[in-house]
Amino acid sequence: MKKLINQPEAFVDEMLEGLLLAHGCSLRSVRSDNRALIRADSPRAGKVGIVTGGGSGHLPVFLGYVGEGLADGVAVGGVFQSPGAEQILSATQGVNGGAGVLYLFGNYQGDVLNFEMAGELAEMEDIPTRTVLVSDDVASAPPEEWQKRRGVAGLFFAYKIAGAKAESMASLEEVEAVAKKVVANTRSMGVALTPCTVPEVGRPSFSIGDDEMEIGMGIHGEPGISRTKLRPADEVAAEITQRIVSDLPFKGGDEVAVLVNGLGSTCLEELYIMFRRVAKELEDRDISIYRTYVGEYATSLEMAGCSVTLLKLDGELKELLDAPAHSPFFEQIGR
Amino acid sequence: MKKLINQPEAFVDEMLEGLLLAHGCSLRSVRSDNRALIRADSPRAGKVGIVTGGGSGHLPVFLGYVGEGLADGVAVGGVFQSPGAEQILSATQGVNGGAGVLYLFGNYQGDVLNFEMAGELAEMEDIPTRTVLVSDDVASAPPEEWQKRRGVAGLFFAYKIAGAKAESMASLEEVEAVAKKVVANTRSMGVALTPCTVPEVGRPSFSIGDDEMEIGMGIHGEPGISRTKLRPADEVAAEITQRIVSDLPFKGGDEVAVLVNGLGSTCLEELYIMFRRVAKELEDRDISIYRTYVGEYATSLEMAGCSVTLLKLDGELKELLDAPAHSPFFEQIGR
Amino acid sequence: MPGGLGACLEAVKNEVNEAKDWLIDLDAAIGDGDLGLTMARGFTAIADEYQQSPQADVGRALVRAGMTFNRVAPSTMGTLMATALLRGGKALAGKENPSNEDIVQALEAAIGGIGERGKSQVGDKTILDVLQPAVETLKRELADGKDLPQAWSTALTAAEKGFEQTANMVSKVGRASWFGEKSVGKHDAGAGLGLVLWRAIQKHFEAGRES
Amino acid sequence: MPGGLGACLEAVKNEVNEAKDWLIDLDAAIGDGDLGLTMARGFTAIADEYQQSPQADVGRALVRAGMTFNRVAPSTMGTLMATALLRGGKALAGKENPSNEDIVQALEAAIGGIGERGKSQVGDKTILDVLQPAVETLKRELADGKDLPQAWSTALTAAEKGFEQTANMVSKVGRASWFGEKSVGKHDAGAGLGLVLWRAIQKHFEAGRES
Numbered sequence A, B: 001m002k003k004l005i006n007q008p009e010a011f012v013d014e015m016l017e018g019l020l021l022a023h024g025c026s027l028r029s030v031r032s033d034n035r036a037l038i039r040a041d042s043p044r045a046g047k048v049g050i051v052t053g054g055g056s057g058h059l060p061v062f063l064g065y066v067g068e069g070l071a072d073g074v075a076v077g078g079v080f081q082s083p084g085a086e087q088i089l090s091a092t093q094g095v096n097g098g099a100g101v102l103y104l105f106g107n108y109q110g111d112v113l114n115f116e117m118a119g120e121l122a123e124m125e126d127i128p129t130r131t132v133l134v135s136d137d138v139a140s141a142p143p144e145e146w147q148k149r150r151g152v153a154g155l156f157f158a159y160k161i162a163g164a165k166a167e168s169m170a171s172l173e174e175v176e177a178v179a180k181k182v183v184a185n186t187r188s189m190g191v192a193l194t195p196c197t198v199p200e201v202g203r204p205s206f207s208i209g210d211d212e213m214e215i216g217m218g219i220h221g222e223p224g225i226s227r228t229k230l231r232p233a234d235e236v237a238a239e240i241t242q243r244i245v246s247d248l249p250f251k252g253g254d255e256v257a258v259l260v261n262g263l264g265s266t267c268l269e270e271l272y273i274m275f276r277r278v279a280k281e282l283e284d285r286d287i288s289i290y291r292t293y294v295g296e297y298a299t300s301l302e303m304a305g306c307s308v309t310l311l312k313l314d315g316e317l318k319e320l321l322d323a324p325a326h327s328p329f330f331e332q333i334g335r
Numbered sequence C, D: 001m002p003g004g005l006g007a008c009l010e011a012v013k014n015e016v017n018e019a020k021d022w023l024i025d026l027d028a029a030i031g032d033g034d035l036g037l038t039m040a041r042g043f044t045a046i047a048d049e050y051q052q053s054p055q056a057d058v059g060r061a062l063v064r065a066g067m068t069f070n071r072v073a074p075s076t077m078g079t080l081m082a083t084a085l086l087r088g089g090k091a092l093a094g095k096e097n098p099s100n101e102d103i104v105q106a107l108e109a110a111i112g113g114i115g116e117r118g119k120s121q122v123g124d125k126t127i128l129d130v131l132q133p134a135v136e137t138l139k140r141e142l143a144d145g146k147d148l149p150q151a152w153s154t155a156l157t158a159a160e161k162g163f164e165q166t167a168n169m170v171s172k173v174g175r176a177s178w179f180g181e182k183s184v185g186k187h188d189a190g191a192g193l194g195l196v197l198w199r200a201i202q203k204h205f206e207a208g209r210e211s
């Protein structure tokens, strides 16, 4: 894949420089380390801080969800690489308003290990932390082991809802509890059509035939559940929806939020063609859509494909989902 | 390019169906023709209506800019094809609140001809219309013939500012005047790295070597001004900025809005790497950035590449640029 | 005309569909390559529509065809064809059996419409470079006392010459104009369409004469 | 150790850099292929850092190396290596010339740290399947009265055997675990790294003995 970049090794740091030039009113770095970013108005006294983080190459994940009604801080890793414990600690210190910090991120071992290390260091500084892992990718483990699954676009719902809860000045326990509730009620599955190329690696992350697609593939090219010939969008949407719905399971009468997420080079037009069928599948099952998001919410560089995420809602989650939110990458004015 | 679609001929209509399912609160079709869409709250009595339109395949252009503080109606063509005069007329009727209608769209002949026909039909119904063409693509004609240029991502600034003006209940003449002012002060240039594939055509719109790029290429693959080996982002950004700056020309002391726009498969990370250098080039010339937009604002299906747009601001334009705006594809809360 | 307007539209439809790929290739060289598709769609739609509900008033039939053409093919040429049909139709309003004079007037109105809508003229490397000399020749031949098929046939030679000449011209309007000097050496696609249309009717007359 | 900690770190750095592509390939088969890059980066950084500012206290030096390692290579293995260095360093705090016993204790603390941080154990198809038997053998051989280089050399055989056995195992943790049964037949990349590390020090001892 052709890229508009300079030295591949400079990819992340130049991206961050550009980003801070563009959004310096909203974001700032901690102790001049651009890989530890926090809301410009951090820390907010008495508010639970939410710190997230992970590898680069997934914009707007992760740093795009640092903002009002979302997360407060982020540690930024290399492309598809975990951030270091030091940067996570910096972000933790930067957002600590005295009410504790929630670590909210996707379930990848490198990230888990580094957040764990950072949490131990934060504890030594008397900053209490809790961790909630997002593990929404249905393709990555069987239902009874859902907590072992990878985190994908469902991260968005976790940020949106935990962020709104924290903004309401809830306690660390309350924010943790609602984050766990989101995660327990969120399910995703993706389909990949082409691989992406990590700049420093220089060749595609996996190979796939010109006429093939893979359902269930992970956002770093982790193996999926079925590789087939390229199929029509309607078939793909129907299969993915069925797999997600039967997993939680979502049932007739449920109210859900839907996210149809582009992985990179798949265009918005296609995402709406996919959503069209997802909506029909849900209607057929008497599951009603409360709110819809279509766009690029969690990408894999220039991978082609998309993912579908469903979140089962209740009164509390609906209210928090509808709350306003505001970051350089995501704005929601309210219902 | 692999696509998540069904029958290629159904691409536009299925996309529109999905879009209306997702955003039925904000948008509605006129007389059940999904190719003529208007704001759900149209017509607004006494407000100038802004109608735009053009080919599909450029989301969020065009229909993504129908919303509060933006355009009011849109006629949707086939992929890279003009909409018909009938649909433009429908949108015109749908948004007519008695204060007249501004036709605001990109300078492509097919569109021009159809908007002209529609305008004649609207006149017969006593709906006064004015037309402002966006022609910001520096690569498409010499400076003295800037009004013959094609319209590209600069459309965004035209919608944003004319939309804000119309929202303030200004007259048709006033809205037309400010739209003309935006267009006269907006300059863009793009670079393409890969072609895109129109679904019904099924093969790439042009061919380009695996190690080549083309500066100045149009959003439908129109010929650019120089095809070279792939160059580092910094060089590309510097050249594009230089060409834009010297065209208007932008001068030391000017205040500008900057838009770095992705054409489709180029990832956000790369756009920030480009912006980093654009910002530096402007700083070196003592041109100050008042507001920055980075993202996908006007695409060409899954083409790889990006464009840079500069808008020279004055007090009036700054105020209008800062006004809130809200559509399913673009939200701005204000400064 | 032999078989009336319906048969004539049918003849054009068939000829345009046969020339589809040729038109695509011509347009692809210095345009976007859609001309064959849009014209096949447009001329098929108006022939089929007429077949389903014929109309004695040739003027009205052409106006309706113009509206339909724009709906199914709102490209540059689609809109120019729609304009031509609307103008030609207006000129023939109320006529069920237009005279040769009526036909020439309608054709002049039609190409006048193209030039007005397109803000273009002969020499800009467009369809006008075929239609204008063809209509002029047709008019002169009819004035000289030839019958319509004879005159049309002579005009075809002018159309062909016009088409050939577009290869020497620099594109002044539309998409092809972005190629500037690079457009020299290539025929204009719209001129190709003009030739196809003129030839379609010429063949139709010939078939009518033989039968 | 011959040449002290600095020379030892240098030896490891060189060996890991040499094995870079091999580690990449191993990790690419059932992982993401970054192991060679991250480990080359990590071991280069800590060796260079020590070279620039050596530290007599081996414990302190290792703790510092652990922090550095995590900063430059915060991948799974990078974090496990950092943890191992931190734990090993803590065990050697204040020692300038650690005894054989100290070394065994530090190694046990290090692999204990890996297991704790990774919530993993022997049999999960990880680096532990190399390091655990190697350290056990080292300890036994030293208890039997062998000197450090001898014992280390014998333990290398255990490490090699451990590495070979990972090919028969199903991955239980980390990225490779997503391959489940498909991981059987492939060696574990982290185990490969364990072998490279052990062999690096063995060669270093050998070179020390020869010189």
Ligand SMILES: Nc1ncnc2c1ncn2[C@@H]1O[C@H](COP(=O)(O)OP(=O)(O)O)[C@@H](O)[C@H]1O
Pocket: B109, B110, C027, C031, C032, C033, C034, C035, C038, C075, C076, C077, C078, C080, C114, C115, C117, C118, C119, C120, C125, C126, C127, C128, C173, C174, C175, C176, C188, C189, C190, C191
């Ligand atoms: N302004 C104009 N006036 C007359 N004819 C024109 C004009 N612009 C283009 N044409 C004709 O239209 C042809 C292209 O038509 P079409 O393929 O429909 O254009 P596009 O694909 O750009 O919408 C050209 O070859 C030329 O003959």
Ligand SMILES: Nc1ncnc2c1ncn2[C@@H]1O[C@H](COP(=O)(O)OP(=O)(O)O)[C@@H](O)[C@H]1O
Pocket: A109, A110, D027, D031, D032, D033, D034, D035, D038, D075, D076, D077, D078, D080, D114, D115, D117, D118, D119, D120, D125, D126, D127, D128, D173, D174, D175, D176, D188, D189, D190, D191
């Ligand atoms: N939980 C764990 N405990 C111990 N070792 C592990 C664990 N998970 C992975 N490993 C080891 O780490 C190796 C992969 O390291 P690395 O490439 O850094 O992982 P990643 O790229 O997934 O972050 C594996 O081959 C395995 O030996």
Ligand SMILES: [Mg+2]
Pocket: C027, C031, C032, C033, C034, C035
């Ligand atoms: Mg064309």
Ligand SMILES: [Mg+2]
Pocket: B080, B081, B110, C032, C034, C075, C076
């Ligand atoms: Mg066209």
Ligand SMILES: [Mg+2]
Pocket: D027, D031, D032, D033, D034, D035
């Ligand atoms: Mg790895």
Ligand SMILES: [Mg+2]
Pocket: A080, A081, A110, D032, D034, D075, D076
């Ligand atoms: Mg990795």
